[in-house]
Amino acid sequence: MAISYRSTRSTAPETVSFGEALLRGLAPDGGLYAPVTLPRVDFASVFREDAFPDMACSVLSEWIGDEIPAPDRDRIVRDALDFPVPLAPLVSGGDSCWRDVFVLELFHGPTLSFKDFGARTMARWMGYLLERRDEKATILVATSGDTGSAVADGFAGQRRIRVVLLYPGGKVSPVQERQLTAARPGVQALCVAGDFDDCQRMVKEAFVHPAYAAARLSSANSINIGRLLPQMMYYVLAASRFAGEKPWFCVPSGNLGNLTGGILAYLSGLPAAGFLAAHNANDFFPRYLSSEGAAFAPVIRTLSNAMDVGAPSNFERLRALLDRPALRRLIAAERVADDDTVASMRRVYEATGYVADPHTAVGLEAVRRRRERGEMQGPVAVLATAHPAKFPETVRAALGFEPEVPERLASLGAEGASVEDAAPSAKALRPYLGIR
Numbered sequence: 001m002a003i004s005y006r007s008t009r010s011t012a013p014e015t016v017s018f019g020e021a022l023l024r025g026l027a028p029d030g031g032l033y034a035p036v037t038l039p040r041v042d043f044a045s046v047f048r049e050d051a052f053p054d055m056a057c058s059v060l061s062e063w064i065g066d067e068i069p070a071p072d073r074d075r076i077v078r079d080a081l082d083f084p085v086p087l088a089p090l091v092s093g094g095d096s097c098w099r100d101v102f103v104l105e106l107f108h109g110p111t112l113s114f115k116d117f118g119a120r121t122m123a124r125w126m127g128y129l130l131e132r133r134d135e136k137a138t139i140l141v142a143t144s145g146d147t148g149s150a151v152a153d154g155f156a157g158q159r160r161i162r163v164v165l166l167y168p169g170g171k172v173s174p175v176q177e178r179q180l181t182a183a184r185p186g187v188q189a190l191c192v193a194g195d196f197d198d199c200q201r202m203v204k205e206a207f208v209h210p211a212y213a214a215a216r217l218s219s220a221n222s223i224n225i226g227r228l229l230p231q232m233m234y235y236v237l238a239a240s241r242f243a244g245e246k247p248w249f250c251v252p253s254g255n256l257g258n259l260t261g262g263i264l265a266y267l268s269g270l271p272a273a274g275f276l277a278a279h280n281a282n283d284f285f286p287r288y289l290s291s292e293g294a295a296f297a298p299v300i301r302t303l304s305n306a307m308d309v310g311a312p313s314n315f316e317r318l319r320a321l322l323d324r325p326a327l328r329r330l331i332a333a334e335r336v337a338d339d340d341t342v343a344s345m346r347r348v349y350e351a352t353g354y355v356a357d358p359h360t361a362v363g364l365e366a367v368r369r370r371r372e373r374g375e376m377q378g379p380v381a382v383l384a385t386a387h388p389a390k391f392p393e394t395v396r397a398a399l400g401f402e403p404e405v406p407e408r409l410a411s412l413g414a415e416g417a418s419v420e421d422a423a424p425s426a427k428a429l430r431p432y433l434g435i436r
């Protein structure tokens with residue numbers, strides 16, 4: 001059985017396979033691909049598997065079907081998701097607001113954020129499909145944070161895919177810059193003399209301008225359904241660990257891709273009590289859930305910069321899956337400003353000894369507020385989206401010390417950095433895309 005996918009903007013019956021949706025990224029009408037019908041997954045039997053990659057293989061088979069033959073499909077998933085996914089209680093016993101609150105650590109992949117799940121899996125699927133079609137592609141991505149390094153690392157070494165990565169010079173942190181510019185086969189990092197909006201504009205221009213058609217550009221941000229499906233898997237893993245009790249999930253959110261992964265899992269039958277979307281000052285989604293007329297807003301820069309999104313692109317996909325009353329029944333949302341984020345890092349560390357990165361801290365604060373109001377009883381899994389070592393300055397300001405640096409970050413860039421300077425104009429991309 002294969003699921004088919006359709007653009008969120010399409011009223012026509014045209015549908016595409018998973019592979020087509022994956023390779024296209026954005027639909028030709030500008031919409032996002034979403035499943036036409038949702039598979040019903042037999043989670044009781046999935047939960048009987050104890051290894052994470054086994055669970056992932058059985059669930060993803062329902063969403064992808066046999067377009068990629070089962071042995072290859074499973075091999076790719078096992079190879080991509082080969083790092084640990086710990087789920088740990090914040091406190092042992094006790095009577096605090098953290099009782100039954102668990103952190104689901106999604107930062108044990110190579111680039112230390114949850115984006116490794118989607119980027120690594122998607123890169124391998126794309127590489128496989130291009131090989132079969134005897135085609136090539138170039139991934140063009142503008143990044144201000146974690147997406148770029150996850151994509152660069154995930155796609156590095158895929159023979160049929162070249163990655164060109166744009167970041168705003170002087171506007172990413174030293175750790176981020178080291179992650180973005182580490183020399184990787186098939187990856188070209190460009191340090192743009194401009195801001196993030198310039199980088200995004202260059203990418204958009206290249207995508208629509210006919211001169212760039214020959215470069216076969218593709219995108220790897222969370223508009224791509226291929227990044228979202230692997231992100232269902234840690235929700236599945238967490239739910240399997242709460243024997244019979246339905247957990248709440250708290251998701252630090254920006255573009256709403258991570259949350260959409262959880263909602264897709266839920267709609268295919270995953271037992272969950274509900275979701276809490278935790279946003280920073282970029283609070284379009286909390287405003288939307290509380291009042292009908294909320295509008296997108298310009299980006300506000302915050303300490304949790306990977307969530308600095310004014311117009312979340314996956315909102316369109318969420319709305320295609322569920323109407324506003326249904327979203328409100330299933331999802332609560334909180335807005336956590338920077339001073340509360342820092343206070344949350346401090347409060348959690350003092351109460352539990354846990355060092356949270358600023359994104360995870362937004363989630364923890366959202367849960368604390370709900371718990372204070374007597375809501376969200378029972379187990380809560382807070383998605384820990386990044387390793388605190390990615391944000392040493394913020395951790396030091398909040399806690400007075402810098403977090404321990406994992407070996408894979410410490411040794412990053414040992415093979416040297418590879419980066420070129422670029423003017424803030426789409427023309428500057430041409431040499432890197434093989435266009436004159």
Ligand SMILES: *Cc1c(COP(=O)(O)O)cnc(C)c1O
Nearest residue numbers: 146254255256257258306385386
């Ligand atoms: C990307 C990112 C987020 C936001 O995820 P979305 O899917 O964009 O909602 C949260 N935390 C971290 C660390 C991230 O890198």
